[in-house]
Amino acid sequence: MRRSAYLLFAAASLLLALCPAAAATRPRYGGTLRVALSASPTSLDPVQQSVFPTSTQEQLATLMFDRLVELDQQGMPRPNLAISWQHDSDSRRWLFHLQSGVLLHNGSPLRPHLVVMSLSASNPNWRVRLQGDDVVVESGNPIPNLLAELGCARNSIVVHTEAGAVVGTGPFRVSAWEAGKRLVLAANDDYWGGRPFLDSIEITFARSQRDQALDLQLGRADVVELPPDQVRRAQQEGVRVAVSAPAELIALAFSDKPSVKEPALREAISLSIDRAAIQSTLLQKQGEAAASLLPQWVSGYSFLFPVTGELERARQLRRDLGSTPSLTLAYDWNDPLARAIAERVSVNARDIGIAIQPYGENLAVRGANADLRVVRIPLASSDAAATLSALSAATGRQSVMPTASPEDLYATDRALRSDFRLVPITYVPQAWALAARVRNWVTPRQGGWRLADVWLEEGDKP
Amino acid sequence: MPSRSQRGFLLLPLAIFVALALTTPAAAQEWDAPARELAEKIIARAQSRTGLSLTVKNISSLPQSRVAEVQRALESELRRRGVSLVAPEQAMEQVRVTLSENTSGYLWVAEIGHDGSWEVVMVQMPLLAPAERAPAALVLRRTPLWSQPEPMLDVVSTGDGGLLVLGRDSVSLYRVQERKWQLAGAAPLTHSRPWPRDLRGRLVIQADGSFRAYLPGQQCPGTMQPQLNLACRESDDPWPLAPEVNAFFSSRRNFFTGAVKLARSSEAGDLGPFYSAAMFPQGERGFWIVAFTSGGAKLINAQGQVVTAFHGWGSDLAGIASDCGRGWQVLATRSADGTLPDSLSAYEIVNRDAVEAGSPLEFAGPITAMWSAADGRSATVVSRNLRTGNYEAFSVSAVCGS
Numbered sequence: 001m002r003r004s005a006y007l008l009f010a011a012a013s014l015l016l017a018l019c020p021a022a023a024a025t026r027p028r029y030g031g032t033l034r035v036a037l038s039a040s041p042t043s044l045d046p047v048q049q050s051v052f053p054t055s056t057q058e059q060l061a062t063l064m065f066d067r068l069v070e071l072d073q074q075g076m077p078r079p080n081l082a083i084s085w086q087h088d089s090d091s092r093r094w095l096f097h098l099q100s101g102v103l104l105h106n107g108s109p110l111r112p113h114l115v116v117m118s119l120s121a122s123n124p125n126w127r128v129r130l131q132g133d134d135v136v137v138e139s140g141n142p143i144p145n146l147l148a149e150l151g152c153a154r155n156s157i158v159v160h161t162e163a164g165a166v167v168g169t170g171p172f173r174v175s176a177w178e179a180g181k182r183l184v185l186a187a188n189d190d191y192w193g194g195r196p197f198l199d200s201i202e203i204t205f206a207r208s209q210r211d212q213a214l215d216l217q218l219g220r221a222d223v224v225e226l227p228p229d230q231v232r233r234a235q236q237e238g239v240r241v242a243v244s245a246p247a248e249l250i251a252l253a254f255s256d257k258p259s260v261k262e263p264a265l266r267e268a269i270s271l272s273i274d275r276a277a278i279q280s281t282l283l284q285k286q287g288e289a290a291a292s293l294l295p296q297w298v299s300g301y302s303f304l305f306p307v308t309g310e311l312e313r314a315r316q317l318r319r320d321l322g323s324t325p326s327l328t329l330a331y332d333w334n335d336p337l338a339r340a341i342a343e344r345v346s347v348n349a350r351d352i353g354i355a356i357q358p359y360g361e362n363l364a365v366r367g368a369n370a371d372l373r374v375v376r377i378p379l380a381s382s383d384a385a386a387t388l389s390a391l392s393a394a395t396g397r398q399s400v401m402p403t404a405s406p407e408d409l410y411a412t413d414r415a416l417r418s419d420f421r422l423v424p425i426t427y428v429p430q431a432w433a434l435a436a437r438v439r440n441w442v443t444p445r446q447g448g449w450r451l452a453d454v455w456l457e458e459g460d461k462p
Numbered sequence: 463m464p465s466r467s468q469r470g471f472l473l474l475p476l477a478i479f480v481a482l483a484l485t486t487p488a489a490a491q492e493w494d495a496p497a498r499e500l501a502e503k504i505i506a507r508a509q510s511r512t513g514l515s516l517t518v519k520n521i522s523s524l525p526q527s528r529v530a531e532v533q534r535a536l537e538s539e540l541r542r543r544g545v546s547l548v549a550p551e552q553a554m555e556q557v558r559v560t561l562s563e564n565t566s567g568y569l570w571v572a573e574i575g576h577d578g579s580w581e582v583v584m585v586q587m588p589l590l591a592p593a594e595r596a597p598a599a600l601v602l603r604r605t606p607l608w609s610q611p612e613p614m615l616d617v618v619s620t621g622d623g624g625l626l627v628l629g630r631d632s633v634s635l636y637r638v639q640e641r642k643w644q645l646a647g648a649a650p651l652t653h654s655r656p657w658p659r660d661l662r663g664r665l666v667i668q669a670d671g672s673f674r675a676y677l678p679g680q681q682c683p684g685t686m687q688p689q690l691n692l693a694c695r696e697s698d699d700p701w702p703l704a705p706e707v708n709a710f711f712s713s714r715r716n717f718f719t720g721a722v723k724l725a726r727s728s729e730a731g732d733l734g735p736f737y738s739a740a741m742f743p744q745g746e747r748g749f750w751i752v753a754f755t756s757g758g759a760k761l762i763n764a765q766g767q768v769v770t771a772f773h774g775w776g777s778d779l780a781g782i783a784s785d786c787g788r789g790w791q792v793l794a795t796r797s798a799d800g801t802l803p804d805s806l807s808a809y810e811i812v813n814r815d816a817v818e819a820g821s822p823l824e825f826a827g828p829i830t831a832m833w834s835a836a837d838g839r840s841a842t843v844v845s846r847n848l849r850t851g852n853y854e855a856f857s858v859s860a861v862c863g864s
Contacts, residue, residue, distance in 0.1 A: 025776035194659030300564030406584040
């Protein structure tokens with residue numbers, strides 16, 4: 001199956017090569033960008049997502065919703081819905097001055113109290129309130145990296161209407177939505193940042209890798225996902241590929257079930273995993289083996305943690321445990337890479353005498369009842385502190401807000417992994433295969449989409 | 463947040479300073495401060511100051527040629543603090559320094575090993591500024607005008623030593639005071655509708671010293687004396703395109719509608735939607751080169767007939783006069799989108815064909831704006847530097863020579 005999908009990508013590249021690129025530098029308006037994805041999201045609300053938001057959920061959020069600030073490629077905060085801000089000396093109290101004249105997709109103005117409601121819903125630990133037309137965020141603890149936090153998708157400004165719909169102020173508005181199947185977005189003509197160049201975006205969900213490759217080859221899609229293990233071959237064959245830096249953590253998440261309550265058991269499983277082998281064979285050397293919660297390009301210190309298995313230590317822990325139960329490991333049944341990794345984890349664990357049975361589950365629809373599961377966690381931000389803070393919140397720990405000091409980040413990273421509830425395995429890039437007519441495609445280093453700036457070669461032929 | 467006057471700076475003196483700094487023996491001194499900080503942290507964690515070994519490994523983008531400088535700086539700082547360094551096989555304690563990198567810059571990580579355990583200390587520092595490349599012999603000469611993080615649509619010299627910068631939200635006037643460029647005034651661009659995403663705009667200095675900012679659906683006449691003043695109003699009036707020729711600009715898009723008219727008469731025509739155009743003299747009436755929205759640039763004669771088409775050109779063109787070759791050149795961007803560095807080529811039209819005159823001028827990012835200057839002998843070019851993210855404005859002219 002995977003080989004045939006690859007061959008389809010290669011065939012598509014031949015067609016792409018035959019399409020001459022017309023000469024134009026300035027963006028053209030018009031057209032519909034067609035995207036095919038494997039995910040099947042059931043909600044468009046970025047605030048009420050599952051514990052670990054998926055890349056798809058984050059990508060969709062950037063199309064429909066704005067945030068108070070956005071982070072640039074260097075992770076530096078830039079004004080967005082907030083045009084200026086100030087904070088007190090110990091960074092416990094922040095005041096944001098909002099843009100005026102911003103409209104929601106339903107045509108009503110974005111009032112400051114709606115911003116307060118949205119941020120309060122996504123951050124129960126903060127005290128968010130109005131001060132005149134400004135928004136104040138307060139916390140009992142210093143929040144020096146608040147700007148980076150506010151740049152994360154989960155802090156999108158989302159307004160719930162009385163009819164139960166969610167609306168935002170982003171560059172695209174929802175035109176049609178069939179949960180898990182299809183989403184059509186139309187350009188927001190009144191977008192404060194300038195109307196997007198595309199007229200619309202049509203996203204088809206739940207497409208298998210093979211179907212996506214076919215969609216691209218037959219001209220039914222302009223953008224499809226490319227699995228990390230196929231990136232190198234696709235590039236060699238001339239398929240137009242866009243790849244981010246390693247931006248999605250694949251990890252094992254342990255449940256709270258009694259079967260895995262013993263920390264030594266979780267540590268033994270973590271030590272048994274040969275991450276380097278997974279990265280070199282399963283991922284064809286794409287991405288990086290991960291033993292820390294941040295990729296090397298964000299932290300600068302991840303190389304300190306060994307990624308080869310430590311079998312002797314793992315076996316010693318296993319022996320000290322005595323008998324161990326047979327465990328179940330769930331992976332998303334629509335994710336071949338997650339399946340391959342789950343199977344490899346099972347083999348590694350068997351080598352130290354722990355039985356793990358992997359099985360596929362539709363994790364998009366219901367949570368797994370397994371002892372542990374394979375999760376994909378997109379990098380919340382290119383800011384190290386904000387990402388660690390998001391991971392600490394997602395894993396149900398007390399909110400951690402490290403400073404920007406590398407030693408503090410290093411200590412926090414270690415502390416968050418010390419109970420082995422979340423065990424990093426690898427960081428993979430986000431990769432896309434693109435049709436020739438797609439222009440101005442920028443893949444941010446930390447992954448995600450910037451479709452408001454994308455335009456199509458033929459545009460609307462003015 | 464830094465003030466506007468802090469953000470703006472003249473590129474040329476800085477470039478010269480950086481180039482000089484990187485070629486002098488003082489270059490290695492930039493490691494002194496971080497080496498000192500790391501040495502102090504190492505000593506604080508080491509058990510003694512005797513029998514330490516030091517190894518340095520580079521996994522960052524720092525050129526290998528600079529790694530020896532770092533190692534020397536570290537050794538020097540450790541020895542200055544009484545540390546005796548020995549070979550690894552003789553060491554009581556090992557210090558492994560890795561020159562790493564993260565989103566904030568370089569990260570030097572030291573692992574101090576004793577009794578089978580390792581302690582870790584780190585020092586963060588900004589990335590090195592890249593060395594400026596030596597300029598090649600070029601027909602096109604580039605003079606830096608202004609640089610700032612925010613987008614620039616046009617930059618013009620005021621004629622009295624000042625510089626007017628048209629941004630997305632304001633017009634800013636800078637003047638030299640105490641040998642530095644200082645913000646002398648800023649006036650907001652008021653507009654009732656959101657700007658188009660690919661916003662374009664133009665500044666024109668009038669004969670009486672006032673100026674006018676042209677934006678999609680909006681025109682803003684202004685004055686600079688006694689202080690900067692601007693009054694914007696909705697307007698679909700045409701923009702100046704070339705001497706005596708005006709053209710209508712779409713109020714919600716990024717192109718000229720195609721309707722052009724002579725400034726002093728009612729004579730008008732329609733070229734079809736285009737991004738940019740350059741007019742140059744040829745015989746009595748002249749020719750046009752037009753970059754159409756439908757793709758490609760075309761040579762059009764005075765009767766409005768397409769004479770020939772040029773392929774591989776981008777959508778921004780500007781005509782300039784010079785003392786070289788046929789006396790005029792058309793500057794054209796490359797065919798690429800906003801994700802790639804751009805270049806500017808000068809062409810002359812010979813027997814209906816475009817002949818490239820000299821080497822292209824490379825930019826560190828896409829060219830986002832280009833307009834012919836008022837004197838007709840240069841063009842103002844704005845490029846977004848993909849490395850720094852800054853917008854950089856240059857005056858580009860053609861010089862004769864090899």
